[in-house]
Amino acid sequence: MLDPTIMGVIIYASMLIILCIGFSLTYMLERFPNFAHTSLASVGTMLTYSMVRLYGFNPYLSWPLISILGGGLGIVIYLLIVRPLQRAGSSGIMLSFAMFALSFILNATLYIYSYWILMTYGFRAGGFILRAYDHNLWGYPAVLFAAPLISTILISSLHHFLTKVKFGIALKATVENPELAQSLGVNTFHVHLASWFLTGSTSTLAGAVLSLWSPTRLDRSDQLLMSVMAGSVLGGLDNLYGAILGGLILALAQTILPGILIKIFGLWIGGYEPLVPMLVIILTLIIEPNGLTGPREGGVGTLKGISHLIRRRLSRPQTNP
Amino acid sequence: MIELIGTLAGEITGEARLIVDIAMFFGLLVIVAMALNFQYGNAGVPNMGCAVQVIVGAFTVSAITMRLAFWIVESAGIKLLPYASDFDWVYNNQINVHILVNPYLKEHPMIAISLLLFSMAVALVLGALIGWLMSLPAIKLRATYLMIVLITMADTSQIFGRNMPQISGGTLGVFIPNVFAWYPGDRGVITAVITLAIGLVAFFIFRTMLNSPYGRLMRAIRENEVTVASVGKNVVGIRRNILVFASGITALAGVLNAFYFSFVVEANYQRAWWTYWPWLMLILGGPGNNAGTFLGCALVVAMRRIIIYYKWIFDQYFFFPISYFEDILLGTLLIVVMIFRPSGLIPEKLLYIPGVPYGRLVREEVRVDWRKAPRARAAGEKPRWMFWRR
Numbered sequence: 001m002l003d004p005t006i007m008g009v010i011i012y013a014s015m016l017i018i019l020c021i022g023f024s025l026t027y028m029l030e031r032f033p034n035f036a037h038t039s040l041a042s043v044g045t046m047l048t049y050s051m052v053r054l055y056g057f058n059p060y061l062s063w064p065l066i067s068i069l070g071g072g073l074g075i076v077i078y079l080l081i082v083r084p085l086q087r088a089g090s091s092g093i094m095l096s097f098a099m100f101a102l103s104f105i106l107n108a109t110l111y112i113y114s115y116w117i118l119m120t121y122g123f124r125a126g127g128f129i130l131r132a133y134d135h136n137l138w139g140y141p142a143v144l145f146a147a148p149l150i151s152t153i154l155i156s157s158l159h160h161f162l163t164k165v166k167f168g169i170a171l172k173a174t175v176e177n178p179e180l181a182q183s184l185g186v187n188t189f190h191v192h193l194a195s196w197f198l199t200g201s202t203s204t205l206a207g208a209v210l211s212l213w214s215p216t217r218l219d220r221s222d223q224l225l226m227s228v229m230a231g232s233v234l235g236g237l238d239n240l241y242g243a244i245l246g247g248l249i250l251a252l253a254q255t256i257l258p259g260i261l262i263k264i265f266g267l268w269i270g271g272y273e274p275l276v277p278m279l280v281i282i283l284t285l286i287i288e289p290n291g292l293t294g295p296r297e298g299g300v301g302t303l304k305g306i307s308h309l310i311r312r313r314l315s316r317p318q319t320n321p
Numbered sequence: 322m323i324e325l326i327g328t329l330a331g332e333i334t335g336e337a338r339l340i341v342d343i344a345m346f347f348g349l350l351v352i353v354a355m356a357l358n359f360q361y362g363n364a365g366v367p368n369m370g371c372a373v374q375v376i377v378g379a380f381t382v383s384a385i386t387m388r389l390a391f392w393i394v395e396s397a398g399i400k401l402l403p404y405a406s407d408f409d410w411v412y413n414n415q416i417n418v419h420i421l422v423n424p425y426l427k428e429h430p431m432i433a434i435s436l437l438l439f440s441m442a443v444a445l446v447l448g449a450l451i452g453w454l455m456s457l458p459a460i461k462l463r464a465t466y467l468m469i470v471l472i473t474m475a476d477t478s479q480i481f482g483r484n485m486p487q488i489s490g491g492t493l494g495v496f497i498p499n500v501f502a503w504y505p506g507d508r509g510v511i512t513a514v515i516t517l518a519i520g521l522v523a524f525f526i527f528r529t530m531l532n533s534p535y536g537r538l539m540r541a542i543r544e545n546e547v548t549v550a551s552v553g554k555n556v557v558g559i560r561r562n563i564l565v566f567a568s569g570i571t572a573l574a575g576v577l578n579a580f581y582f583s584f585v586v587e588a589n590y591q592r593a594w595w596t597y598w599p600w601l602m603l604i605l606g607g608p609g610n611n612a613g614t615f616l617g618c619a620l621v622v623a624m625r626r627i628i629i630y631y632k633w634i635f636d637q638y639f640f641f642p643i644s645y646f647e648d649i650l651l652g653t654l655l656i657v658v659m660i661f662r663p664s665g666l667i668p669e670k671l672l673y674i675p676g677v678p679y680g681r682l683v684r685e686e687v688r689v690d691w692r693k694a695p696r697a698r699a700a701g702e703k704p705r706w707m708f709w710r711r
Contacts (some may be wrong), residue, residue: 032465088660093361100369158557229472
């Protein structure tokens, strides 16, 4: 039987990776940090709660519908807020503040919705956990298999999409240089729509999956945002593969580090657990400002440096016999 | 004199309380918003961590001023309940403050006023120090990274406050000595008056700085920092100085807020409150000019306080608590203003340099040596509107 901590790490890491990929993708394409990213996850959580609790859906069957709705919400955000603001000439800072405001709007809407549920159905929907609705597979909760599976499928299909599919390559080109991509005939509007659909759907899906394992509150999005930002910054904001690495490392650090520190220093240090993402952000920016995968000033990044070193070591016998 | 003001203030009830409340929150938030305008509106430093500086001001009062007040009262021969351990600090706090310290401060107004001034001076220094610390990891980096670091710092300071009871009583909070105990009228009135006065002083300080050559340098950095760096200016140093200076002023708002409530608890200083609302005021009013900041601040504070005050009337028309709705209302207003009036309700005006004859300059009647222009007035050239000094 696996330890519940390890199960927690697997589920949380899978979902954090998805969230970090969405956050980095928005940053790469639009050049601003999307502070409303985890509010979309809260929307996903609330949607799955209503479908399961009010309409008796199987939580796993509710996921496709939630992803589509979340993707639609992402597109609506792009069309109604991001695009008009970009056309009005707003800077990246203004856009990220608009997203900050949007996160407040979304959270307030969710509060009103949960209040409506309370008044109409008599359930408390401000904080909940859906573990009781999960299925059992070989003595384990099914989400333990579903979360890494979703994460792996998403990552591999995204990799395939970005390297093999024409539209994915167009997306990469738009990230690198929007004007040049446009002049080569790429419809950047469609690229933006696709990326917002992708971030919206993955973020709401992550929120829906997480509620099957860990207790969720409506104001959890704030806390989650810190972790997502830390993961993306650690991996390098300009690299999707960095987001995968950053999300994984951060999830491990967040779930394993407090336990180790409590054993060494005592129980009092447990109260400082939420500091982990902030410490990661600050240390990353001091030591490696462009993240693990990003380039270093006047050289290559840490990861690339290590891989170059290994490759050189391996290829030395052939070049210098 | 004090008694006269006291009788004039009288009992503050009903709508008079609403006005005092609006004045107080306007004063507090206008200090934060002006400092933000100084940083973001004029120098382009996106300080999304104003909550940290405000919390530093509040913690100064609860951790330093309170201990000093206790020491003074004990030196005067009044026996206080023990307060050295964490438990006693929180558990005996109410008796120590309300029953033992406040009556002493009522008798000794000068000590009370000195405590207020001491808190503000310490908060100014500590706020500046925290501004410097915050600038360390990210001031050299892109604005986005700076924003991310500053936004996380607000949560960090709250976590420290929550876990260290010796600062502000942890999650329970602590009462703080009433430095206006000597004032016979309502404490809210005097706190509001002093806050507005400090806001006014801060306004003149910021105005003077913005109209100085340093202010023009700040705007130049905002517009194009590469150009400014190319003429030999230390852009990183200037941005750090701006953050440090504005952080000090922001911390004053924390001190005044603590004295207004007479209570400090970390939960009162959330990122949502002390970062989001000042930013909203700034962007709504129009960054880059103080008039816009005042308008945005007045609009938002009045709207929020009126909504809270008349909550019971509004609640009759909605099925949910109205406080959720104000987030949606103001957030939507902000986004609409950002889309349709990108430079805010009052757009930024061109910089006015005293001593430069703009009208004649446009008509090409004169040529201006820009390096000497600001000094022209000091050399004796009076502006046209100061006719009585001609």
